[in-house]
Amino acid sequence: MNTSDLLLELRPLLRAEAAAEAPAGVEPADLEQDVWLRLLERIHAAGPPPAPADWLRRTVRGEARRLRRTTRAETSYEAEPAAAVEACPERLALRAEHHRTVRDAVRRLPGRCPELLAALLSRQDLTYREIAGELGISQGSLGPERSRCLGCLRRILAAEVAAPDRRGKVRRKQPADR
Structure with a gap:
C-alpha cells in the first residue's frame, strides 16, 4: 500500500479518534494535525507502521495526553499583556x-x-x-x-x-x- 492510499484510508478513523480524545479547550483538528505530522515523520524515518490503525489509535491517545499536560501547565492571564x-x-x-x-x-x-x-x-x-x-x-x-x-x-x-x-x-x- 502506498502512502497516499494509507493516508486516505486512515483519514476517517483519525477524525473520529481525534474528536473523541481531544482534551477540553483543544480543537480536534489541532489534534488531527499533530497526529498527521507524527505519521509522516514515522513514514519518512522507518516506513509505514505494520498495523496502521492500532498505531494511529495509540498515537492519538499519546498526543491527547501531551496536550492535556501542556494545557494544564499554561497560565491564563486576567487581562491581555x-x-x-x-x-x-x-x-x-x-x-x-x-x-x-x-x-x-x-x-x-x-x-x-x-x-x-x-x-x-x-x-x-x-x-x-x-x-x-x-x-x-x-x-x-x-x-x-x-x-x-x-x-x-x-x-x-x-x-x-x-x-x-x-x-x-x-x-x-x-x-x-x-
Missing part, C-alpha cells in the same frame, strides 16, 4: 497630550473646519445627513470639505506632533574602506 501596556500611566499621559494637541489644532483650522471635524468626531455618531443639516451645507459637499479640512489638520499637526520612531535597527553609513 498588550492591554496592560496600553493602560500604563505613561501611555495614558501621552495619549491625553496627543488628544489635547489635536483638539487645539482643530480649533485653529480655517472656515467651517472646526465645526465639521467636531461633528465628525462627536460621540453622538452623527450620519452625513445629520451633519450636513446641522452645518447647513449639502450632503454632497461634505466629503470634499472633510478631505480639505483633514489636509489642513495634517499640515498643522506635522510640525507639532513628532513622527513615531522607526522600528528595528537603522543602518548607518560606514566610512569608505581605506
Whole structure:
C-alpha cells in the first residue's frame, strides 16, 4: 500500500479518534494535525507502521495526553499583556497630550473646519445627513470639505506632533574602506 492510499484510508478513523480524545479547550483538528505530522515523520524515518490503525489509535491517545499536560501547565492571564501596556500611566499621559494637541489644532483650522471635524468626531455618531443639516451645507459637499479640512489638520499637526520612531535597527553609513 502506498502512502497516499494509507493516508486516505486512515483519514476517517483519525477524525473520529481525534474528536473523541481531544482534551477540553483543544480543537480536534489541532489534534488531527499533530497526529498527521507524527505519521509522516514515522513514514519518512522507518516506513509505514505494520498495523496502521492500532498505531494511529495509540498515537492519538499519546498526543491527547501531551496536550492535556501542556494545557494544564499554561497560565491564563486576567487581562491581555498588550492591554496592560496600553493602560500604563505613561501611555495614558501621552495619549491625553496627543488628544489635547489635536483638539487645539482643530480649533485653529480655517472656515467651517472646526465645526465639521467636531461633528465628525462627536460621540453622538452623527450620519452625513445629520451633519450636513446641522452645518447647513449639502450632503454632497461634505466629503470634499472633510478631505480639505483633514489636509489642513495634517499640515498643522506635522510640525507639532513628532513622527513615531522607526522600528528595528537603522543602518548607518560606514566610512569608505581605506
